[in-house]
Amino acid sequence: xxxxxxxxxxxxxxxxxxxxxxxxxxxxxxxxxxxxxxxxxxxxxxxxxxxxxxxxxxxxxxxxxxxxxxxxxxxxxxxxxxxxxxxxxxxxxxxxxxxxxxxxxxxxxxxxxxxxxxxxxxxxxxxxxxxxxxxxxxxxxxxxxxxxxxxxxxxxxxxxxxxxxxxxxxxxxxxxxxxxxxxxxxxxxxxxxxxxxxxxxxxxxxxxxxxxxxxxxxxxxxxxxxxxxxxxxxxxxxxxxxxxxxxxxxxxxxxxxxxxxxxxxxxxxxxxxxxxxxxxxxxxxxxxxxxxxxxxxxxxxxxxxxxxxxxxxxxxxxxxxxxxxxxxxxxxxxxxxxxxxxxxxxxxxxxxxxxxxxxxxxxxxxxxxxxxxxxxxxxxxxxxxxxxxxxxxxxxxxxxxxxxxxxxxxxxxxxxxxxxxxxxxxxxxxxxxxxxxxxxxxxxxxxxxxxxxxxxxxxxxxxxxxxxxxxxxxxxxxxxxxxxxxxxxxxxxxxxxxxxxxxxxxxxxxxxxxxxxxxxxxxxxxxxxxxxxxxxxxxxxxxxxxxxxxxxxxx
Numbered sequence: 001x002x003x004x005x006x007x008x009x010x011x012x013x014x015x016x017x018x019x020x021x022x023x024x025x026x027x028x029x030x031x032x033x034x035x036x037x038x039x040x041x042x043x044x045x046x047x048x049x050x051x052x053x054x055x056x057x058x059x060x061x062x063x064x065x066x067x068x069x070x071x072x073x074x075x076x077x078x079x080x081x082x083x084x085x086x087x088x089x090x091x092x093x094x095x096x097x098x099x100x101x102x103x104x105x106x107x108x109x110x111x112x113x114x115x116x117x118x119x120x121x122x123x124x125x126x127x128x129x130x131x132x133x134x135x136x137x138x139x140x141x142x143x144x145x146x147x148x149x150x151x152x153x154x155x156x157x158x159x160x161x162x163x164x165x166x167x168x169x170x171x172x173x174x175x176x177x178x179x180x181x182x183x184x185x186x187x188x189x190x191x192x193x194x195x196x197x198x199x200x201x202x203x204x205x206x207x208x209x210x211x212x213x214x215x216x217x218x219x220x221x222x223x224x225x226x227x228x229x230x231x232x233x234x235x236x237x238x239x240x241x242x243x244x245x246x247x248x249x250x251x252x253x254x255x256x257x258x259x260x261x262x263x264x265x266x267x268x269x270x271x272x273x274x275x276x277x278x279x280x281x282x283x284x285x286x287x288x289x290x291x292x293x294x295x296x297x298x299x300x301x302x303x304x305x306x307x308x309x310x311x312x313x314x315x316x317x318x319x320x321x322x323x324x325x326x327x328x329x330x331x332x333x334x335x336x337x338x339x340x341x342x343x344x345x346x347x348x349x350x351x352x353x354x355x356x357x358x359x360x361x362x363x364x365x366x367x368x369x370x371x372x373x374x375x376x377x378x379x380x381x382x383x384x385x386x387x388x389x390x391x392x393x394x395x396x397x398x399x400x401x402x403x404x405x406x407x408x409x410x411x412x413x414x415x416x417x418x419x420x421x422x423x424x425x426x427x428x429x430x431x432x433x434x435x436x437x438x439x440x441x442x443x444x445x446x447x448x449x450x451x452x453x454x455x456x457x458x459x460x461x462x463x464x465x466x467x468x469x470x471x472x473x474x475x476x477x478x479x480x481x482x483x484x485x486x487x488x489x490x491x492x493x494x495x496x497x498x499x500x501x502x503x504x505x506x507x508x509x510x511x512x513x514x515x516x517x518x519x520x521x522x523x524x525x526x527x528x529x530x531x532x533x534x535x536x537x538x539x540x541x542x543x544x545x546x547x548x549x550x551x552x553x554x555x
Contacts, residue, residue, distance in 0.1 A: 006128035013135035014113070020414065021106040021145045024099050028418035030376060033146045034455035037068040038076075038101045042457035045076045046092060049461045049468070051453070055281075061247040062281040064191045066239055067152055075100035094429040094458045098422065101147045108155055109144040115158035116386060122165045123356060123387045130390040134382065136402075138409030139310050143379045149193050154380035156189040157199045161359070161383060164207035179224040182207065183231030191239040194278045198366040199380050202358050240276055248273040291372040301373040302364055309375050311382070312405040313398050314389050321388075322357050329354075353391055359384040412528075418452045420527025420550025424502055425458040427524070427552065432459060432468060441467055442496040445488055449473040449481050449503045449510070450532050451550070475531060482514040489516050489555055499555040505546040506532040511553055522552040 035053045043050035055062040079100055083091040116134050120127035134140055144151050163178050163185070186204070189196030211221050284290050307315035360381055367377055432444055444467065448454050453472055461468050473481055488499050501511055504527060511518075527550035528534075534547035 006132050010131045010135050021102050025414045026419040027414045028421050031453040037147045038072040039455050039457050041072040048457050050457045058247045061275050064277045065246040066242050072101040094426045106145040111155045115162050125387045125390040130386050134386045138406045142414045150376045150379050153193045157380040158383050160185050164203045179227040180231045183228035184235045187232040187235035198363040202362045243275045243277050247275045294372050296371040297373040302368045306375040356384045356388040416526050416528040420524040423524050429459050444468045445499045447471045447501045450507050478510050485514045501553040504529045505549040506534050520554040523549045525549040
């Protein structure tokens with residue numbers, strides 16, 4: 001009976017995940033959800049006006065193009081093909097540009113559910129309790145339905161955990177195919193985000209330990225490692241080749257020049273232009289000065305803030321359990337040394353909860369070594385945490401608190417956080433492509449101030465169209481914003497020129513101080529800017545809607 005209730009609850013939460021993606025979710029978590037895949041692919045495949053981030057420029061290639069092509073690239077190619085075949089006349093619009101890549105990621109997110117269902121019996125957790133805890137987490141509902149490289153990292157980590165845990169508890173050997181797949185997934189994870197090695201290290205050591213324990217042979221382990229290395233090398237070659245062709249614009253026609261270059265010459269040319277994105281990523285991020293440009297945080301931020309922000313009471317309980325287990329092992333270690341004076345073998349064969357805690361805390365500790373610490377870096381850790389929290393000797397308590405925490409997280413990050421920007425871009429896209437605009441060409445200037453970076457692709461403007469100008473003022477001060485606004489207003493010469501200023505309600509007064517006259521204003525609700533938060537006394541007044549809104553002001 002309880003299993004049926006849990007199954008029904010999971011099915012409901014799974015439907016919510018898919019349905020909320022299609023609505024779509026209005027919350028804007030971080031610019032990287034657009035600028036590390038969809039924005040780049042919209043420019044390359046759909047030929048739209050976009051902003052290419054520095055990581056995707058040929059002068060500084062730091063991100064592999066393989067995963068963006070396989071995700072956002074595939075979805076954009078599908079909607080482009082549907083439009084070209086006249087199956088759907090207006091397939092390419094702001095809604096499909098936003099939702100199609102997200103929908104693919106939402107489908108992929110069920111890899112997490114599959115992994116939990118497969119892993120729960122192995123790690124002694126309750127499968128349906130674990131599935132409900134996973135599906136009910138706002139991290140799954142919000143972060144795992146977005147186009148982050150961290151989302152791919154989490155899915156690959158889940159698959160890796162399934163592969164290393166596929167040995168039966170009876171002690172039979174690991175499946176021979178596992179070492180090859182483990183090599184492919186580890187390398188793909190490394191090219192997606194080099195930090196994947198922090199997540200993969202403990203599962204890989206655990207897997208190696210299982211092989212040695214079951215086979216009692218180092219030779220078998222070496223054979224498995226050779227298979228792993230061989231597949232890892234092959235996968236790396238695929239990624240390096242794809243990235244080299246993309247970033248250097250190398251074509252086979254160019255390589256085989258008129259003098260009929262030999263195969264050795266072709267290989268030499270490719271080697272000279274070779275692009276290895278993870279090494280570029282590491283060389284950039286290992287420089288403290290570069291990390292400081294993106295924001296520096298105290299080293300304890302992941303432990304004290306980000307873990308709690310993502311997982312709430314589950315993170316706090318895991319820390320408590322970790323300290324208790326550490327205390328227990330230290331005590332046993334001392335006891336063994338005093339009583340037997342022999343080498344302790346206590347940690348070597350640890351099963352269940354201690355191992356899951358290692359899978360959780362080792363990546364967390366490793367990522368804490370770097371000064372730039374964002375919550376999304378930890379989202380892959382939801383899997384070991386859910387398995388640990390639903391093991392039999394750790395019955396899920398605090399149910400009401402967990403439900404309220406995830407409701408609040410879903411509301412804050414799925415709806416409110418920078419929540420006006422995506423609907424604003426939808427509104428502007430409809431305005432720019434309205435029939436009246438098409439019949440009489442107009443020039444639009446869109447000035448964004450105190451918002452996250454607007455993804456230009458959602459405006460659905462072809463690269464050949466020069467009638468829309470986007471100015472991103474980011475968090476510029478009042479004087480700088482006013483100077484730009486006044487400069488644009490003074491150049492207001494043509495009759496069909498339209499200037500729009502997009503600004504949060506909390507800093508709306510800035511435009512009033514600029515001394516420019518407004519033709520029309522539109523309020524999009526809700527929009528919460530944590531960089532310019534509303535004041536509590538103002539929220540309690542009748543002006544709260546304005547404070548939690550985003551304004552589109554037409555000069």
